[in-house]
Amino acid sequence: MGVIGRRGNEVIRLVDLNKHNYMGYLNLKVQPEQEQHVSPNVFTMAQFAFEDRAKLWGIAAGEEPVGLAMLRVMDASDEFSGTVGLKIVDQPFLGRLMIAAASQGRGYGRLALNQICSWAEQLPDADRIYVTHTEGQGNPGTFYERCGFRSLGRHLGGELLRCREFKSEATPIKER
Numbered sequence: 001m002g003v004i005g006r007r008g009n010e011v012i013r014l015v016d017l018n019k020h021n022y023m024g025y026l027n028l029k030v031q032p033e034q035e036q037h038v039s040p041n042v043f044t045m046a047q048f049a050f051e052d053r054a055k056l057w058g059i060a061a062g063e064e065p066v067g068l069a070m071l072r073v074m075d076a077s078d079e080f081s082g083t084v085g086l087k088i089v090d091q092p093f094l095g096r097l098m099i100a101a102a103s104q105g106r107g108y109g110r111l112a113l114n115q116i117c118s119w120a121e122q123l124p125d126a127d128r129i130y131v132t133h134t135e136g137q138g139n140p141g142t143f144y145e146r147c148g149f150r151s152l153g154r155h156l157g158g159e160l161l162r163c164r165e166f167k168s169e170a171t172p173i174k175e176r
Contacts, residue, residue: 004115005107007061012111014069015058017045024065025058028100037134041068044096051095055119059099059112066103069112070096071120074130086154086161087128092120094131097140113147121166128166132159 005012017025026041039047048056051072059067072095074088094116099109120129131149133140141151141160149162 005111007106007108010062012108013060014112014115015060017056017058021058021065025068028065028068028098030098031101031104031138033138034101036136037139038098039096041098044068044070044098047095054095057112057116059108061103061106061108064103065100066108067099067112068096069094069098069116071116071129073123073126086152088130090125092123092126092129094129097131109143110147117148117164117166126166129164130156131162131164132156133162134159 003011003013015021028041030038048054048070053075054070054072057069058065059069072093074091074093097109097113117129120126131144144162149164152161152163154161
């Protein structure tokens, strides 16, 4: 995807992962108190291998791996496609966003998320993007709120569901 921003002289990029660069992203870890809120990158990479409509990016500061993100497009065969009252089929879903512990607080997550949302908005039929997160101390809910995601007051797969609408003509989703 390329350059998503700068921090001083440092170029921040979303990087397509491949057999030559994935190892640098494989072992990135979040803060110990955040481990309950995000799956390890090895799990994310394995999950991506079985997704038909998904995109996986490394997040790099200069040449240094600092994070990982995965986006998938929900389809009718998805386990959550029949969720009552939600337009979820053919909508992008942020399946993972993590920034390594040593790289947090520098704006990398916000830059990556905003670029991913811009990319997802260009997908056919996409008028919103979904994300879920666990609850409890240290959860990423406040981060997602600051990035324009609002709680839908519902849970999906045991996690709190949030949505960011792209277009003003999107059918608004009512909170419960």
